[in-house]
Amino acid sequence: MLRSRVRAADGFTLVEVLVVILIIGVLAAIALPAFLDQREKAQDAQAKTVVAAAATALQIYEGEHDTYDATAAELIEIEATIRQAYHFTVTGTVSTFTVAVDSRAGGTFGITHDTDGTVTRSCTKPGEGSCGDDGTW
Numbered sequence: 001m002l003r004s005r006v007r008a009a010d011g012f013t014l015v016e017v018l019v020v021i022l023i024i025g026v027l028a029a030i031a032l033p034a035f036l037d038q039r040e041k042a043q044d045a046q047a048k049t050v051v052a053a054a055a056t057a058l059q060i061y062e063g064e065h066d067t068y069d070a071t072a073a074e075l076i077e078i079e080a081t082i083r084q085a086y087h088f089t090v091t092g093t094v095s096t097f098t099v100a101v102d103s104r105a106g107g108t109f110g111i112t113h114d115t116d117g118t119v120t121r122s123c124t125k126p127g128e129g130s131c132g133d134d135g136t137w
Contacts, residue, residue, distance in 0.1 A: 037129075039105070040105040040128075040129045041105075041129055041130050043103050043104040043105040043129075044103045044105055044107070044109070044123075044129040044130035044131065045130060046084075046103070046104075047085075047086065047101045047102065047103035047104075047108075047109045048101075048109050048130065048137060049081075050081060050082060050084065050085040050088070050101045051085075051099055051100065051101040051109050051110060051111055052111065053079050053081050053082055054075055054079065054082050054085070054088065054090065054099040054101070054111075055097075055099050055111040055113070055119075056079065057075045057078040057079035057082065058070060058075060058090065058092065058097050058099060058113075060078050061074060061075065061078060062097075066094070067092065067093070067094045068092030068093060068094065068095070068096060068097035068113070069092040069093060069094070070090060070092055071090070072088055072089075072090055075090060085101045086101060086102050086103070086104050087101065087102035087108075088100070088101050089101075095115045096112075096113055096114055096115055097112070097113045098110060098111070098112045098113075099111050103129065105129055106125060106128075106129075107123055107124045107125035107128065107129065107131060108123065108124045109121075109122070109123050109131075109137060110122050110123070120136070121136055121137050122135055122136055122137075123135055123136065123137050
């Protein structure tokens with residue numbers, strides 16, 4: 001009787017170890033996609049923040065120069081956070097502009113200001129990350 005009690009306290013059985021490994025594997029399989037999606041959303045949020053800052057800087061530029069035709073360097077002088085943009089583009093005329101920033105997760109976020117004052121926020125990967133199903137944000 002004493003021998004069987006000592007043997008029982010030796011350690012874990014192979015089945016117990018395999019069950020624990022299986023549980024850890026299932027939990028990792030559930031958690032990993034959720035974490036990857038959060039990273040993509042954070043990268044998209046950074047791109048949206050920069051493009052919104054660029055649009056604001058362009059409004060300030062227009063107030064000083066009566067045109068939206070500015071370069072990226074001129075906007076960076078107004079708003080330094082634009083410098084951290086990934087593939088930033090700006091196109092402007094006297095009464096319209098389009099600013100766009102690529103997300104490191106893929107896709108592009110942009111803001112367009114038309115002659116009638118209509119502002120459109122667009123993205124190129126509908127339904128993914130922080131881009132809405134209709135291609136707007």
